[in-house]
Amino acid sequence: MKKKILLLTISILALIFLAVYFIFQPETPQNVLTETYHITDKQYLTEDTTRGALSIDITVEYPVDFSEEKILEKIQAHIITNLVGEQYINVPKDSILQQFVRELKEEYIHNNEIVVDKLDKTGRLVLNNSFTMEGFALLNDEQIFTYGISRDVDFGGNHPTRTRFFYNYNLKTGELITEEAIFGNENHEKLADLLQQEVQRLSRDNDDMPTIDTFEESVYNKEAIRPNGNFYINDEAICYVFNPYEIAPLSYAYETEVRLPYSLIKPLLKENSVIQYLVQQHETSLSANNN
Known part of the structure; x- marks a missing residue:
């Protein structure tokens, strides 16, 4: 009888120990x-x-x-x-x-x-x-x-x-x-066209940039305004950054940042794009704010 009580006590203490361990052990971070x-x-x-x-x-x-x-x-x-x-x-x-x-x-x-x-x-x-x-x-x-x-x-x-x-x-x-993981290879040229259009739009809205009526008559190198791998992802957009000398002489522009909202690039995303969840979250947030 005493042996059974002892075993039961040990089992209870072991369960208590495990419970305390799992409650108080440091959580593994889900983000970095x-x-x-x-x-x-x-x-x-x-x-x-x-x-x-x-x-x-x-x-x-x-x-x-x-x-x-x-x-x-x-x-x-x-x-x-x-x-x-x-x-x-x-x-x-x-x-x-x-x-x-x-x-x-x-x-x-x-x-x-x-x-x-x-x-x-x-x-x-x-x-x-x-x-x-x-x-x-x-x-x-x-x-x-x-x-x-x-x-x-x-x-x-x-x-x-x-x-x-x-x-x-x-x-x-x-x-x-990579851009391929987001857009797929088939949309590379369409993405380049979109970047060129946005740079042209920026030139009309930004007093620090020379206005681009046509690329042929501007200081900007149209062929250089393409997906360059230098972009950051956030909750609302993908933002491309062109560093000095990359698309225009330094005398005209230091850095050009082009923001591509998810609403603009959604048609270019590949199936199961790595950022698809961000696009969906953004749309859900916009829908909730509008209601």
């Missing part, structure tokens, strides 16, 4: 969790701090946790490669920026040795350079993780280099979402 890292620094060109320097300002939102570890590692590796280079993939995440900045400063000094000689001889030349970079998450739900990288680099010249690049990851596979 991120942490933000920031570093600022300055590298003077010479001991005389008035002769010029490289100012560095970097802020990076970095993915650190996800329910599928292999998918997370694939996304992390791709982001690191595009942020600072694949040689940093195996560097501890809290040391990546420090190591990158250290090597950037060393490269800056090495590349400007001739300039330093000229400074010593003339005493007139002053260089004020800068390197600013930001990595940031955008759409982040259970199916898609969108990441952007912006850079503003001034190493001399008439214009600083300003760019933005975007990457959309399928959280079921960890792979980049």
